[in-house]
Amino acid sequence: MVLILSRKENSLFTPILNHVNYTFNKVICTGASTLIIHNDSIVLEQYIGKQSGEKDARAVQPDTQFHVASVRKSYIGYAVSYALFYGYIKSIDDLVLSYLPELDKNTWKDTTIRHLLTHTHGLKQEVNRVIRDFSPGSSWSYKQIGIEALTKIVKRTTNKSVADIIHESVFTPLGFNESNWYSKKHNKLVDVMLRYEGDEDWSTSESIEGDKMNMYVSTRDLAYWGYLHLKKGRINGKQIVPREIIDMATSLQSPSNLHKDLPQNGFLWFVKDLPAKKTEIGHQVPEGSYQILGFTNVTLLVIPDEEIVAVRMFNSFGSPEGYDYLSDVRSFGDTVMKCVKNEFKVSL
Structure with a gap:
């Protein structure tokens, strides 16, 4: 089965394109795109600029694959949910040490898989050691160390890599041929435009x-990945993925005692629940929505209440001086909602 949606271009969603163009001119990039799915149809799809800064660079187009940075974590979250659903992991409240006993027992004491999934583990990497910043579940911090532990737990419990699980259960059944992890570049992959030469945050x-x-995804494949979640794993009348895997990954999983103003997470997805001050989701986006972001300014937003998936892609990296990333990404979600509301008014 290949996932293909009908196309119903709608000018009421043009403000989203304007928003993407605005961001394109604010960040350091050469290419961008956006794709919006609403009520099972593509209502906006646009490609902007070039794949690199080279004079003869390839134009950004439907098969262009963008570096998605931390958006890859939604695929890792899926793999953890898969492992949980099929019984490889007993509970996300299991201690990490019960799966990775080789870790330092004093440092990792009382840290659970839930803490890793919701960025509440309180650990950080310092040169050659891991140290504790705060007690598990007491606060929130976005650190790579938790992601590394999750991928190890997936591999050890299932005997499959995250990529194996995603390819077997999603990419192959749905014909996602423009999503993958790459060891070498090819001509459909964008060049990532760094903030400065030797940017220490960039790695291959x-x-x-x-x-x-090192994951690159086309705009349409990322939108379809969001659409799979929106439809709870059911595509064209067939349950491709067990609904429970999607439900677990995209519902609120943060510790119940976490301060109400801290970001809220599912299985690495940011989810909209209480009106948290530090949320990365727009104020007008309704409860039950979820979003994943990348340092390349790539954003995937799913709004179940409105049957909408919104994607924006850039080949930038990080935030240049004067650009407020969080404000911009919240504004992107609010712009999506304004477009939906305007369409509703017109249809009345």
Whole structure:
């Protein structure tokens, strides 16, 4: 089965394109795109600029694959949910040490898989050691160390890599041929435009197991990934993925005692629940929505109440001086909602 949606271009969604163009001119990039799915149809799809800064660079087009940075974590979250659903992991409240006993017992004491999934583990990497910033579940901090532990738990419990699980259960059944982890570049992959030469936050990897930050996805494949979640794994009348896997990944999983103003997470997805001050989701976006973001300014937003999936892609990296990333991404979600509301008014 290949996932293909009908196309019903709607000018009422043009403000989203305007928003993407605005961001395109604010960040350091050469290319961008956006794709909006509403009520099972593509209502907006646009490609902007070039794949790199080279004079003869390839134009950004439907098969262009963008570096998605931390958006890859939604695929890792799926793999953890898969492992939980099929019984490889007993509970997300299990201690990490019960799966990775080789870790330092004093440092990792009382840390659960739930803490890793919701960025509440309180650990950080310092050169050659891991140290504790705060007690598990007491606060929130976005650190890579938790992601590394999750991918190891998936591999150890299932005997499959994150990439294996995603390819077997999603990419192959649905014909997602423009999503993958790459050890080498090819002509459909964008060049990532760094903030400065030697940017220490940028890294490449030869791993194709889904455990490193080297995933590239086309705009339409990322939108379809969001659509799979929106439809709870059911595509064209067939349950491709068990609904429970999607439900677990995209529902609120943060510790119940976490401060109400801290970001809220499912299985690495940011979810909209209480009106948290530090949320990365727009104020007008309704409860039950979920979003995943990348350092390349790539954003995937799913709003179940409105049957909408919104994607924006850039080949930038990080935030240049004067650009407020969080404000911009919240504004993106609010712009999507304004378009939906305007369409509703017109249809009355």
